[in-house]
Amino acid sequence: xxxxxxxxxxxxxxxxxxxxxxxxxxxxxxxxxxxxxxxxxxxxxxxxxxxxxxxxxxxxxxxxxxxxxxxxxxxxxxxxxxxxxxxxxxxxxxxxxxxxxxxxxxxxxxxxxxxxxxxxxxxxxxxxxxxxxxxxxxxxxxxxxxxxxxxxxxxxxxxxxxxxxxxxxxxxxxxxxxxxxxxxxxxxxxxxxxxxxxxxxxxxxxxxxxxxxxxxxxxxxxxxxxxxxxxxxxxxxxxxxxxxxxxxxxxxxxxxxxxxxxxxxxxxxxxxxxxxxxxxxxxxxxxx
Amino acid sequence: xxxxxxxxxxxxxxxxxxxxxxxxxxxxxxxxxxxxxxxxxxxxxxxxxxxxxxxxxxxxxxxxxxxxxxxxxxxxxxxxxxxxxxxxxxxxxxxxxxxxxxxxxxxxxxxxxxxxxxxxxxxxxxxxxxxxxxxxxxxxxxxxxxxxxxxxxxxxxxxxxxxxxxxxxxxxxxxxxxxxxxxxxxxxxxxxxxxxxxxxxxxxxxxxxxxxxxxxxxxxxxxxxxxxxxxxxxxxxxxxxxxxxxxxxxxxxxxxxxxxxxxxxxxxxxxxxxxxxxxxxxxxxxxxxxxxxxxxxxxxx
Numbered sequence: 001x002x003x004x005x006x007x008x009x010x011x012x013x014x015x016x017x018x019x020x021x022x023x024x025x026x027x028x029x030x031x032x033x034x035x036x037x038x039x040x041x042x043x044x045x046x047x048x049x050x051x052x053x054x055x056x057x058x059x060x061x062x063x064x065x066x067x068x069x070x071x072x073x074x075x076x077x078x079x080x081x082x083x084x085x086x087x088x089x090x091x092x093x094x095x096x097x098x099x100x101x102x103x104x105x106x107x108x109x110x111x112x113x114x115x116x117x118x119x120x121x122x123x124x125x126x127x128x129x130x131x132x133x134x135x136x137x138x139x140x141x142x143x144x145x146x147x148x149x150x151x152x153x154x155x156x157x158x159x160x161x162x163x164x165x166x167x168x169x170x171x172x173x174x175x176x177x178x179x180x181x182x183x184x185x186x187x188x189x190x191x192x193x194x195x196x197x198x199x200x201x202x203x204x205x206x207x208x209x210x211x212x213x214x215x216x217x218x219x220x221x222x223x224x225x226x227x228x229x230x231x232x233x234x235x236x237x238x239x240x241x242x243x244x245x246x247x248x249x250x251x252x253x254x255x256x257x258x259x260x261x262x263x264x265x266x267x268x269x270x271x272x273x274x275x276x277x278x279x280x281x282x283x284x285x286x287x288x
Numbered sequence: 289x290x291x292x293x294x295x296x297x298x299x300x301x302x303x304x305x306x307x308x309x310x311x312x313x314x315x316x317x318x319x320x321x322x323x324x325x326x327x328x329x330x331x332x333x334x335x336x337x338x339x340x341x342x343x344x345x346x347x348x349x350x351x352x353x354x355x356x357x358x359x360x361x362x363x364x365x366x367x368x369x370x371x372x373x374x375x376x377x378x379x380x381x382x383x384x385x386x387x388x389x390x391x392x393x394x395x396x397x398x399x400x401x402x403x404x405x406x407x408x409x410x411x412x413x414x415x416x417x418x419x420x421x422x423x424x425x426x427x428x429x430x431x432x433x434x435x436x437x438x439x440x441x442x443x444x445x446x447x448x449x450x451x452x453x454x455x456x457x458x459x460x461x462x463x464x465x466x467x468x469x470x471x472x473x474x475x476x477x478x479x480x481x482x483x484x485x486x487x488x489x490x491x492x493x494x495x496x497x498x499x500x501x502x503x504x505x506x507x508x509x510x511x512x513x514x515x516x517x518x519x520x521x522x523x524x525x526x527x528x529x530x531x532x533x534x535x536x537x538x539x540x541x542x543x544x545x546x547x548x549x550x551x552x553x554x555x556x557x558x559x560x561x562x563x564x565x566x567x568x569x570x571x572x573x574x575x576x577x578x579x580x581x582x583x584x585x586x587x588x589x
Contacts, residue, residue, distance in 0.1 A: 008492035012407040013420055016400065016463065023460045024427055027438035034438065041437075087332065095326040103575045104333045107340075110567050110578070112521040112539045115560045118546075119343045122553060127342065127358050161335070166582070173583045222431055225523045228543070243524075246433040251528070256437055263434040270431050 031260045041256035052261035062262055064237060065245040066269075072152055072241070073220035076159045080216050081209070084164050088171035089201070102172075109165035113158075117229020120158045121145065124230070148238035151231050155239055158226050163219070167212050174208030175201070210281040214274055221270055242266050343564075347557035354554060369558035376548065377541050377559050383566065386537040389451050390519040393458040397515050398508050401463055405470030406500055410482075421471070427464045432524070440528050449529050454537075457529075458519045466511050469585055473507040474500070510585035513578050520567060538563045 035052055039045035056062050091102050108116065125143045132140035144150040178201065186196050202209070224243040227233055233240035233248070240248075246266070250259035346354060347369055349362045373379065408424075411417035443453045477500070485495050526540040536544060542563055549556035571578060 009407040009411055009417070012403045012492075012496075013417070016404040017420060017423075019456070019460050020424065020427070020463055023439065023442075023457060024430075024435065027435045027442055028430055030438045030442075031434050041441075087329070090325045090329045090332075093322040093325040094320050095322050095329060097326065097330070099576070101329050101333060102579060103571075104336050105329075106575075106579055106582075107336060107568075107571065110517055110521075110571050111564055112523065112542075112567075114521075114523045114539045115542050115563050116339070118542065118556070118560055119339050122346070122557070123339060123342065126553075130358060161339070169579065169583050222433070228523070243433050246436065247524075247528070250437040251440075260434070260437055263431070263436070267429075267431050267434045271429050274429060 032264055034257045035261035035264050037257045039257040040254040041250070045257070048257075052258050053265070055258070056262055056265060061237060061240075062245065065240045065242050068152060068239055069221060069223065069241045072155055072159070072223060072239075073217055076156050076163075076220045077213060077216045079156065079160050080163055080167055081212055083160065084167035084212070085171050085209075087164065087168045088175055091168070091172055092175040105168055106165040108162045111162070113162055113225040114229045116162060117158055117226055120154070120161070121230050124154050145231055146235055148235050151235060151239045154230050155223070155226050158230060159220060159223065162226075163216065167216060170208055170212055171205065174205035178204050206281075206284070210278065213281060214277050217277060218270060218274055221273070343557050343561055346553055347561050349554055351552065351554055366554065369554045370562065373555050373559035373562060376555070377545050377562075379559075379562055381534065382536055382538045382541040385451060385535055386520055386566075389454050389458070389537060390516055393455050393462075393519045394512050394515050396455070397459050397462055397466065398512060400459065401466040401511065402470055402501060402504055402508065403496060404463070405467045406474055406496055408467065409471045409474040421467075424464045424467050428468070432461075436524075436528060443529060449531065450535055454525060454529055457525060458515070458522075462515055462518070466515070469511065470504070470507060473504065477503055506584060509577065510581040513581045514585060517567075538566075 034045075036047055036049060037045045038048045038051075087105055091098065091105070095101070124145045129141050129143055132138075145154050182200050182204075183196055186200060191199065222243055223241045224247070227239055227241050227244055231239045233244050242262070246259045246263050249255035249262075253259075342358070345361065346358070348365045348367070350364075350366050353362055353364075353366075408417045408421050412421060439457070440449075443449050443457075446453070448456065481499055481503075482495050485499055490498070521539060522537075523539045523543065526537045527543065530536055530540065533544070542560060545556075545559065549559070
């Protein structure tokens, strides 16, 4: 009997294991293998040892893409978490039109980033300069997407607009786990709104804060669709993200092996960042 | 007799009390609405709605009208922008492509991923299944770009650079996250039902399909929503996998037609709205269900 049960459990999982290995682990492993070669994506290839990795550390284009991606990801993560938490607290208060407002704030999350990005592209290119001209704000009369120093801000705005909905929902489900009588007790003890937030709300939703920070950061480090829709990495290479560089160099630039090596480094970076975040944020959770 | 009387008295009292508390609750509610938060949230929601308003506005104008003013509501509505965009981008073909990828992805994901998660969740004490658990979860930390270049070679080698291949990849790549969500849900289900079924002579297979799968309904809804949103809106996988225009999904078509829209923004925006429309329509009708589904997933995961 016990034996028969076991067999079924193996039958239930082994096909999934085979498929997962074939379409996920195998390409990842071949990718790592190729990163030690000079393959262009076609033709013959040789092993070159760590040459790709050594060259990557001297490659200013790669370095620039890491700088842009991190700048974008850190700022977007912070903004998304602050704004989402504020919206979630608002939605958790006793307000009118609660369901409708919640539905509106979640809407961007169901929409394709690429298509929304094209709409934002138009807003940045034509609408904002138009408004700035009427209002006489000279610095904004040219599209920010055309300015190498400002284009990244456009990417941040789109990212924040699009992903706040999801993070708001996560915070909202966290806030709903806090019993009302805690606040009642606190206000009887004379705690103001701010102290209620720092001493009750924030500590009690810390696990949600950890998850949100990690998920948002990981997602933003992979930024691709936003950039494709707004700037295609431009002007110049000012907003070329790591994913975009790997995609471009790997498929069109004849740098298949080289960009795979870049992807391996990228993997290590993401892993280190995620583990670091989880460690630090969870330590903070315990201390609180 | 006396006790009965006492009981009725008590229920009377109770109902009176509850009526009163109901009334006071209502009173409390009417007067305690946080108007500042309501107003701030209403203003904030304009930031969400404005880009969508602008999109509709631009899509309904003619180029001349647009040149006069971007914001003003169109005086005459140019619905023909939509029919033109449909013809140019072969809307129904790409709609069909998106559907033929998303629908099978969602159905097969629900049927298979739940089964794998169940087998793992009930055998975590065994080495093989524990290994599987950590193997699938570890994959969550592997960024897609490391797979991106080799998978394209692999899929075209296998002749799977088409809708079928795309569907397979969505089902396989969703596995890690879905198993994570399913397992934490399955662990919360009592094992007594299964034990009773085993005594009745049911096989593991029957137990899963007849007892467990129906119990997974709430979390199936969550997985279905998240999977559908991902497969429908995803841009990167179709971009790298599909070369044949006839097979392209809705977001990919918007990308491919960028150069052909060129400066005809009215046409482009009509096309964008048509691409967003199916999801918006589904959302309008299933908004409560979608939101509660996503929230459930977040608490479990």
